[in-house]
Structure formats: C-alpha cells, structure tokens
Amino acid sequence: MALTEEVDTTRQYEIPEGVLLEFRLAGPLVRASAWAIDAAIRAVLYIVIGLSFSYFGGVGVAIILIALFLIEWFYPVLFEVKNGATPGKKAMGIWVIHDNGTPVTVSASVIRNLLRAVDFMPVMYGFGLLSMLFNREFKRLGDLAAGTLVVYRDNYEERSELPSRTAERPGVELTESEQQAVLAFAERASGLSSERRVELAEILSEISGHNGERAVDGIYGYANWLIKGR
Incomplete structure (x- = not known):
C-alpha cells in the first residue's frame, strides 16, 4: 500500500438509526509528525523536571523517576481522554476515536498507549509501522487491540x-x-x-x-x- 493513499482513505460507519458517518483516516506520515511534536514536548518536560529535582539527592532522583514514568505512559492518555488528541495530534489536525466514531474512553486509551511498547519494537515503531502499512485503516497494534482509529478532525466535526x-x-x-x-x-x-x-x-x-x-x-x-x- 502506497503511503500517498493516506490522503484520500476514508472509513464509513452507519449507526442503527441509519445515519452514515464518514472519517478521513490519518496515515503514518502525519501520525509520525504528531509523535515527533509530542516527543519534543516530553523531552522539554524531562529536562525541566531533571533540573528542578537533581539537587535533592535520593528523594529528588525518586521524584524524577516517578515523574518520567507518569509522563511517558500517561501523557497521551490524559490528552486523548480530555480532548481526543495530544498536543502533537492537535497540531496536525488529527485525533483518536473509537471504530464507531465515538470519543475514546479511558480504558481504550490506556490499552492503545500501553501497547506502544510492542509497537516500538524492534526499533523506532517498526512493528507499528508494518501494522499500519498492511492495514487499510492504518491501525498500529495498539489501535487493533483498543478498537480505535486516528482520523482527521476537520471532516469528523463537519459531518453533521x-x-x-x-x-x-x-x-x-x-x-x-x-x-x-x-x-x-x-x-x-x-x-x-x-x-x-x-x-x-x-x-x-x-x-x-x-x-x-x-x-x-x-x-x-x-x-x-x-x-x-x-
């Protein structure tokens, strides 16, 4: 599947009342750009936290490690549940939804983000990229497990x-x-x-x-x- 197909790829879902919802799917390139923005934001947070608590000895190190863990794993969950998108996704005009078009829930967001560890393997989201390239809905492994899609927000908001x-x-x-x-x-x-x-x-x-x-x-x-x- 060519990467250029991501621009025109859509997904339709008909709810029981006969209303047809249409979403434009976000492909690997735009999602990689969103990830890079979020990675830069997290890096800044890591530096600020590291400098702020590095002078507190063992307690400071413990605080730093806890903060790094929480940011790494729950930064995307917090923003996805609250707004449907992390700052990086929002900047790129995309967001996370369920397969049926409803906003992502806490459980689904946690599942898709915990599985980033698998998607990242063997290096730089190798498994995740392969999954997206061989999946017509550009789903990485976390999306497959959580039942989520990443779509362009503009079309979704204009549909009704x-x-x-x-x-x-x-x-x-x-x-x-x-x-x-x-x-x-x-x-x-x-x-x-x-x-x-x-x-x-x-x-x-x-x-x-x-x-x-x-x-x-x-x-x-x-x-x-x-x-x-x-």
Whole structure:
C-alpha cells in the first residue's frame, strides 16, 4: 500500500438509526509528525523536571523517576481522554476515536498507549509501522487491540449539525450503544415534533436523570460533548 493513499482513505460507519458517518483516516506520515511534536514536548518536560529535582539527592532522583514514568505512559492518555488528541495530534489536525466514531474512553486509551511498547519494537515503531502499512485503516497494534482509529478532525466535526447546546459530559461512562443512541437522537431531532422529542428523550432518562424538555436539553448537551470529544 502506497503511503500517498493516506490522503484520500476514508472509513464509513452507519449507526442503527441509519445515519452514515464518514472519517478521513490519518496515515503514518502525519501520525509520525504528531509523535515527533509530542516527543519534543516530553523531552522539554524531562529536562525541566531533571533540573528542578537533581539537587535533592535520593528523594529528588525518586521524584524524577516517578515523574518520567507518569509522563511517558500517561501523557497521551490524559490528552486523548480530555480532548481526543495530544498536543502533537492537535497540531496536525488529527485525533483518536473509537471504530464507531465515538470519543475514546479511558480504558481504550490506556490499552492503545500501553501497547506502544510492542509497537516500538524492534526499533523506532517498526512493528507499528508494518501494522499500519498492511492495514487499510492504518491501525498500529495498539489501535487493533483498543478498537480505535486516528482520523482527521476537520471532516469528523463537519459531518453533521446538532442542536446548539453547551457540551456536557455525562455523569456516567456511556456504553457504545448508549453513545450511539444519544447521537442518533440528536441527529434526528430537527425532524421530530416537540412531543416526540420529549418521548424519545425520556427513554434515555436513566442517562440524563431528567424528564420533559430538560431531558431533551440534557441529551443535546451529551451529544455535543460526544461529537466534539470534550
């Protein structure tokens, strides 16, 4: 597979309500650029932490080692769960989502990032690069295990128009089917009567904790959070 194919490669996913989602997949080159940016940021953090605690003897060394471990393994998890993308990915206009288009969860992000150790082997992401080159969705081993995709953010955000509400993160972690139901409801909202919107929203009242129009507004807020990944 030629590397130039990454520019036009897309993935489509149809949710149960018949809404077709389309994503433009990010290939090895743009992902390598994002990784380089993140590596530079981590390097600066390592230097700052090393200089700040190097004068505290054994305690300082322990703090440095703990900080290096946390940054190396949880730097990407923190940003992916919060914004869908690390600073490097954000700079390159890409982000991480589930195969079905929903924002990446903590568990999926942890899995895909812990497996970077395998992807890195034998050197400089050799296994990860081979996996992406032989996979039509450019998935490295971590993505295959976690069920995630790396896509261009612009197309994903432009694919639909939702009722304008402040994005609100659900109080509980939603399952895949619940996320799909929330998105499907918001996608169809403009074509439904107010009575029908309330009726459908109240089916999801266990998620929102509200009834009536408050339930509708709550689902809209969750849908905007899901579509934006924050």
